[in-house]
Amino acid sequence: MRNLLPSLIVALLVTGCTDVEHDHDHDHDHEVLTTVILNFTDDAAGTTESFEWADPEDDGDPVIDAILLTDGSSYTLDVELWNELEDPAEDVTSEIGDEADEHQFFFTGSAVQGPATGTNDEAIVEHSYDDDDGVLPLGLENSVTTLGMGSGEFVVTLRHLPEENGAAVKVAGLAEDVAAGGFGSIGGANDIQVTFDLTVQ
Numbered sequence: 001m002r003n004l005l006p007s008l009i010v011a012l013l014v015t016g017c018t019d020v021e022h023d024h025d026h027d028h029d030h031e032v033l034t035t036v037i038l039n040f041t042d043d044a045a046g047t048t049e050s051f052e053w054a055d056p057e058d059d060g061d062p063v064i065d066a067i068l069l070t071d072g073s074s075y076t077l078d079v080e081l082w083n084e085l086e087d088p089a090e091d092v093t094s095e096i097g098d099e100a101d102e103h104q105f106f107f108t109g110s111a112v113q114g115p116a117t118g119t120n121d122e123a124i125v126e127h128s129y130d131d132d133d134g135v136l137p138l139g140l141e142n143s144v145t146t147l148g149m150g151s152g153e154f155v156v157t158l159r160h161l162p163e164e165n166g167a168a169v170k171v172a173g174l175a176e177d178v179a180a181g182g183f184g185s186i187g188g189a190n191d192i193q194v195t196f197d198l199t200v201q
Contacts, residue, residue, distance in 0.1 A: 035082035036082075037081075069144075104136070105137075109152060112126075115179065118176075136172060
């Protein structure tokens with residue numbers, strides 16, 4: 001027993017240093033994300049309103065703000081990502097930007113018309129990308145234009161798209177592929193997918 005003790009201590013230390021498990025874990029390494037903040041800046045007024053999807057305990061019981069926008073307006077939408085399991089809370093946004101060649105946001109749902117939805121006659125907002133990884137869309141910065149009054153779902157998905165077998169998984173046209181065939185039609189796996197209720201009035 002005395003000879004096994006050092007090995008046991010090492011094993012416990014190694015186990016204790018592993019990353020926290022996340023409900024959305026998959027085979028690729030990625031950050032734990034507990035909070036998504038959507039910052040909508042009215043392009044005309046210059047005012048910003050923020051809406052959160054927050055599950056700081058990562059227990060599957062999030063608090064979700066309802067998004068309220070104004071008809072006939074255009075907005076700049078910036079996305080923030082946080083890991084609130086860390087103390088202090090860790091802002092993961094810049095890391096996603098640094099790894100832009102392996103990530104892409106998709107904006108879908110009944111309220112949305114845009115690259116990842118295609119034409120949607122029921123849409124009350126239209127989305128477009130305002131940033132890229134140097135070539136392909138990223139989605140930390142976006143434009144959103146209101147199309148009419150109503151309510152619907154606004155779904156934000158961050159997809160992790162690392163290389164597989166030496167081949168790029170993040171390629172041109174992924175949003176259009178999602179619009180045509182859903183997320184099962186593209187590679188990678190979701191880092192996080194959250195749904196907001198969105199109203200335009």
